[in-house]
Amino acid sequence: MADRVPAYRRIATDLAEKIRDGVYRPGDALPAQRELSASYGVTLMTLRQALQELRDQGLIVQQAGRGTYVTPAHAAYRVDTLRSFVEDLREQGHEVTTVVLSLENGVLERLRLLDGQPAIHQTSRIAVPLAPEVDFRIVSLYSALAEAGAVIARASERIVPGLLPEDVAGFLERPAGSPVFVSERTTVGLDERILVEDRAIILGDLMEIRAERAATRLSLQWGSSVDLG
Incomplete structure (x- = not known):
């Protein structure tokens, strides 16, 4: 059954758990996309789908040219x-x-x-x-x-x-x-x-x-x- 879950969703779930468990804390930068895609063994496209899931959940924010960050807990606006x-x-x-x-x-x-x-x-x-x-x-x-x-x-x-x-x-x-x-x-x-x-x-x-x-x-x-x- 687990194999039927899309790879990007499994990655999103794993990263979300790490954020909630404090592995990545509010305001922390996530590893670079190429590093994350290599560690999960997926393409950049799949990794970006996972990050989009996290953005939709309000767990991360992305800065063009800067990287991906865990959403600050105190942020009034995304x-x-x-x-x-x-x-x-x-x-x-x-x-x-x-x-x-x-x-x-x-x-x-x-x-x-x-x-x-x-x-x-x-x-x-x-x-x-x-x-x-x-x-x-x-x-x-x-x-x-x-x-x-x-x-x-x-x-x-x-x-x-x-x-x-x-x-x-x-x-x-x-x-x-x-x-x-x-x-x-x-x-x-x-x-x-x-x-x-x-x-x-x-x-x-x-x-x-x-x-x-x-x-x-x-x-x-x-x-x-x-x-x-």
């Missing part, structure tokens, strides 16, 4: 589900363009255009040294952090209504005092070090927050409140 309003809007079919206003002393200032209209002013204070050639017009900050070797554990976000400050009004092409959302997000690494502190000012007449509630979860999504076409 790494592969950290999302931003930009990702939400692009998934809905909107064109989001990024204009880099400044980048110096670890502070990245960006303007986001939604379907050609200024919609979001974002300032990110970055604690991790990044490669100087990163082009933030096309590269996301999370991707740049991963390339720099930072492993994200969790993020917390606070969103409140506010009024457009005068020093940002010109960028967003709205009068100072216009209604806005203010998003403050703190991104934390595996060692509990703060990696990024974000502050985004989002035009209240172009954007809205949509919530989906279920018995076991709450999903928040950014959306456009008007037809920009």
